[in-house]
Amino acid sequence: MKPTPHGRLLLIPTPLQQPEECQQPWLLEPDRQQVSALTDFLVETPKAARRWLGLLGMQHPIRDLQLRALPGKSEGKAPRLDARDWLAPALEGRDMGLLSDAGCPGVADPGA
Structure with missing residues (x-):
């Protein structure tokens, strides 16, 4: 069986301030x-993600980006997810971004 090339999941840090305060x-x-x-993209909040991505000078119009909101915790428990659904673009060979509202996802994420 020949291995299938997969895309990467890029962890995208954002500053701990509001986008409009970023100098x-x-x-x-x-x-x-x-x-x-x-x-x-997998994002914490689509509205905040669009603001941050807009400051980066995206090569594609913001409205054309696929922003998939991660589910929040309910009653202190994270919901069960099938990672294959969330990572479908990467499994198809496309790189994806993981963006939290502030900090670096999985490393220094104040909201995690």
């Missing part, structure tokens, strides 16, 4: 270029 780029240029080419 300078927060990603290095090579990272910004990689993120700006993406079309598929």
